[in-house]
Amino acid sequence: GDSVTQMEGPVTLSEEAFLTINCTYTATGYPSLFWYVQYPGEGLQLLLKATKADDKGSNKGFEATYRKETTSFHLEKGSVQVSDSAVYFCALSDRDGGSQGNLIFGKGTKLSVKP
Amino acid sequence: DAGVTQSPTHLIKTRGQQVTLRCSPISGHKSVSWYQQVLGQGPQFIFQYYEKEERGRGNFPDRFSARQFPNYSSELNVNALLLGDSALYLCASSLALGPNQPQHFGDGTRLSIL
Numbered sequence: 001g002d003s004v005t006q007m008e009g010p011v012t013l014s015e016e017a018f019l020t021i022n023c024t025y026t027a028t029g030y031p032s033l034f035w036y037v038q039y040p041g042e043g044l045q046l047l048l049k050a051t052k053a054d055d056k057g058s059n060k061g062f063e064a065t066y067r068k069e070t071t072s073f074h075l076e077k078g079s080v081q082v083s084d085s086a087v088y089f090c091a092l093s094d095r096d097g098g099s100q101g102n103l104i105f106g107k108g109t110k111l112s113v114k115p
Numbered sequence: 116d117a118g119v120t121q122s123p124t125h126l127i128k129t130r131g132q133q134v135t136l137r138c139s140p141i142s143g144h145k146s147v148s149w150y151q152q153v154l155g156q157g158p159q160f161i162f163q164y165y166e167k168e169e170r171g172r173g174n175f176p177d178r179f180s181a182r183q184f185p186n187y188s189s190e191l192n193v194n195a196l197l198l199g200d201s202a203l204y205l206c207a208s209s210l211a212l213g214p215n216q217p218q219h220f221g222d223g224t225r226l227s228i229l
Contacts, residue, residue, distance in 0.1 A: 004157075032214045043119070043205055043220035044158070051215050089157050093214040101214045102148065102171050103207075105157030 002027045006090050006106035013080055013113050021075040021109045023064075023090035031092040033057075033066055033073040034103065038087045047075075047088070080113045087111070117142070119221035121206050127227045128196050136191045136224045140208030146170075147189040148218060149181060152203040164189055165212050193226075201228045 007022040025031065032051045036044040048057030053068035062077045073090060090106040120139045128134050140147050146165045150158035163171035164183035183189045187208075193200055203225050207218035 034217070036220075041222070043222040044207075046217050046219070049215075049217060091157075101146075101209065101212055101216050101218070102160045102163055102173070103150075103158070103218060104160070107155075107157050 002031070002092060002094050002104050004090050004092055004104055004106035006088075006109050009087075009108070010110040010112060013111070015082055015113055015115050016079045017113075019075070019077040019080045019084075019111070021088055021090075021111070023073045023075065023106060025071050025073065025090075025092050027071075027092055027094050029094050030068075031094045033064070034091045034093070035062070035064055035073070035075050036089045036091060036105075038089065038108070040086075044089065080111070082113045082115055085111055085113045119206055119208050119219055121204075121221040121224050123224060124222070125225045125227075127229060129229050130196055130198060132196050133192065133194045134196060134226060136193075136204050136206075136226070138189045138191070138206030138208075138221060140187050140189070140206075141219055144208035144210055144219070145187055146209045146212055146216070147183055147187065148207045148209075149189070149191045150205040150207065151175070152205055152223070154202070158205055161191070163212075170212060196228050198228050201226060 034049045035047040048059040050057040050066035087108045091103045148163040149161040152158040160173040162181045178194045203223040205223045209216040
């Protein structure tokens with residue numbers, strides 16, 4: 001079945017450091033890909049998305065490019081801030097097999113940014 | 116505009132009891148999905164409803180059921196609670212069905228089973 005694999009956390013960075021969180025996926029069709037962020041005590045917020053190969057999603061300085069050849073959707077940010085500390089989830093939504101858009105999530109990567 | 120709202124925010128139950136969780140979608144959203152998030156894990160899909168009909172079901176036992184009302188709000192029911200049902204239950208709404216429709220999440224109901 002479809003699945004998402006994220007790099008293990010936690011990830012600890014200093015403010016203004018470069019961030020990469022790796023995400024790879026397995027899917028039978030051509031999924032849409034998403035990054036969600038979860039702040040402590042809150043639900044998930046959509047950070048960015050990409051719906052087809054080579055699409056780049058971006059928001060709030062975060063970017064991720066849909067790479068079909070490597071089945072990857074790595075999250076990057078050039079300069080992290082303390083306020084970026086949260087848990088980040090990579091997710092896919094398959095478009096084949098009559099899928100109605102249900103999300104399949106990775107296990108999440110906890111990011112801590114130190115001042 | 117209000118986001119997805121869930122109630123209650125916290126709930127404590129004992130094994131064998133039954134629980135009902137409630138969700139109000141964003142105004143205009145017709146699809147509601149439910150997810151279970153066990154501590155330290157990503158959310159797992161439970162149900163999706165659209166226009167009051169079940170459109171998807173995850174790999175959960177029959178103790179889990181849900182419904183959607185004419186105003187698109189939804190309830191998730193869990194019977195015969197087990198310790199393993201302790202989790203954050205998330206509701207998400209979207210305008211319509213489809214893999215490109217972003218889902219908007221509420222803050223969840225934290226269910227603890229003693």
